Amino acid sequence: MIPAAFSYERAGSVEEAIELLSRDEDAKLLAGGQSLIPTLKLRIARPGVLVDIGGLDDLRYVREDGDWIAIGALTRHAAIVRDAVLERRCALLTHATELVGDPQIRHRGTFGGSLAHADPASDLGAVAVALDAQLVARGPNGERTIPATEFFTGPFTNALAAHELLTEIRVPAVERGVYLKYQRSARDWATVGVAVADVGGRVHVGLASMGGTPLRAAAVEEALAGGASAADAAERAAEGTEPPADISASSDYRAHLARVLVRRALEQL
């Protein structure tokens, strides 16, 4: 499979990337390419211009910033897995990232690229919403911060404007977090994924593959805040969700998996 023809621009800086994006309505950003290139090969995506930001090494970092950890958007999955600061202060992200794709994909794929791709089955999307991560975007009019819970606007669509790019993801330091996923086979997407974290004394629950975007299991969180047991709260995991039916699972089965995985994750927390 060969992608449809496109023209290719290599951005030497964030500013240049924004400028290149602004020049053409049909331009698309290329980070690690581990989601985009398969969709180009299937010709699901046929951009006129690819703006390659993969060489922007200054967007690869992990820095402590008080109670937060700032992660450059182009930090590769493999680097996140190896990062000692994250393992100590946000191990939920470390462990979830270890389950993304396979080693080859983790060597090239980036944290920001994965989030911007906005796959509803994404492990990292569920983790980002559970953590209340803050996503920093830069565009022609400067910088703005988008909460993860507002970033995902639909399947494979996000809140970035046409000429904006993601530069940084900020996650809170958390002492307790668990990510569990059920998959039919090795390196399959999550049939259902569940991220649970204690953020500032409140338990947050994120869900992958339970609707058109990564979701928060609001009913579970409410029940826990009201003193419900893990088992009772987990019974409400599918409330307010619209789990898809596809070759991997029916909607009912996904709802069942969500209840089981949320219970297990809460028990492990």
Place this chain on the structure above:
Amino acid sequence: MTSVALTVNGTPHEVDVEPRQLLVYLLRETLGLKGTNVGCDTSSCGACTVLVDGESVKSCTLLTAQADGSEVTTIEGLASADDELHPVQQAFHEQHALQCGYCTPGFVMATVSLLQENPNPSEREIRQALEGNLCRCTGYHNIVRAVEAAARAGA
């Protein structure tokens, strides 16, 4: 066309390529390095695995243009100049870790990358680290033995 400068198995190349060219086709068709196979062509099977700057990557899921400035190693680049097999190749040979051989270059390259990151993996770690490579001759048991043998040999 896009100009790309990269090193493949120690030899520098400067090429002008169509932006949509995938690295695996530069390797196979332009440079004639046909040890790197195309299997599934969907980033699943790992037959096209090569090292880019020392790390395993699926060359069907990388544009040649993205490899600009990189050092690429393919299966042809592992053996020494006098054709002595790389310890991982030797271990796959001795442990009979292949049948038809189609997936083997990818498994070998994935193993080289694994052992650089984790020189003494457990059996479980080996199986997890090779989840991006498929063998349809059901040769996984001997592949795991070969990786263990290569690790013992200090690959």
